[in-house]
Amino acid sequence: MTDAAAFRVTTVLVLRHDPAIGLGNLGPTLESHGYQIVTVDTPVTDVAALDPLAPDLVVVLGGEEGAYETERYPYLSDELGLLRARIDAEAPVFGVCLGAQLLASALGAAVYRGERKEVGWLEVTPTTAGRTSPLRHFAGIPTAQWHGDTFDLPDDVERLASSERYANQAFRRGDWLLAVQFHPEVTVGIHEGWLAAWGDELPEHGTTSDRMRADRARLGAAAESASALLLGEYLDGLESGRAAA
Template identity: 75%
Template structure:
């Protein structure tokens, strides 16, 4: 609050210092997509780190206001093959211990589940296409509710058990654990709210040869993107925006 044109003690630093979002990326084709504009609209400066080529262990886990962990082809259980995943888990553990905000997508959700003590593992069959997720009772009172009845992109073969001490927010016909939260500071989704047109085309180019196995074609997915893409991107902006607004309220109440 300001009075008579003056800034209250401590507020000047909060006003002048931009919030930072550290993004852990595992593949150049799996970026922030349409999450980036929402982060920027909420005043976040985005710092993207390519985990496979960066010393993640050298990062200050608590310096960013928010950590976003994106997807990848790696399995959260493959830390021997991909040692940087073990470093990410340590970074996430430090933030979890401090209840510092984290948003995880796909592999990010699996890494969070593993960090919280649950099992991440290969599922029976990949979940691919524009599919719906169903919010749970808790999910209906969370940012995930914006995806009720809104098809979104799924493209994953791994899954996870629900960690202790979290709320399950959504499931799908094939995988019951599609989203979970701890408090108002940790949110994880298995589905892909970040997918924009460019990411969608990149994925078709990179992994489109898998589609016949799931009774799909690139042309079908492009047609679905044309129909479902706009409402999905709107739901994505509402989901992330509501989560970020909750973080802002949390920060204000702690000040």
């Protein structure tokens, strides 16, 4: 390793749509892999002015917006432009929930309202490809779901996981693009914030705040461990790719 490489700063740009839907437990894993985290709030940031290829990694978080609501939320168009530029360059990007939907849209797939919201602590099942991917760490581990939109599987990606309600829970392209529909970032603080903000809607989706809280107490530690393993394995793959290059 050259002296320049030894002191090179590795950066991750985090695109956040709502402070209540933050990086959560993904942050410590990024930091432990040497990433300097730069978070921008896309509703109040000129995303079009950002250099899409400057960060080593882009993480796109969740939000209440629909990836197709670009007229209502014009900043989503700028995010899609940034993601398309990274896709064209095969530059690493990781998407969570809305982030996964934006990646699907940037790859040319349709994103739309699902038949029913998927809310609760639910299992995702790795596909054959998923069992040899970072998604293997969530086999048999319930994780937080809270979404109403879904998407068609883009061309030239691998489906990595499905749930009982939605087939497309995770996908990847190569080792550089990874997208998950569920919420691996959830901490107890994030979870409590969501219950305070949106708990009133839970009975119509077959659960309650009390049930969600009890499930989080019972299942959250295992989900956080699986999250660290998933993201860590993905980051290890990026690091191996950079070393080979």
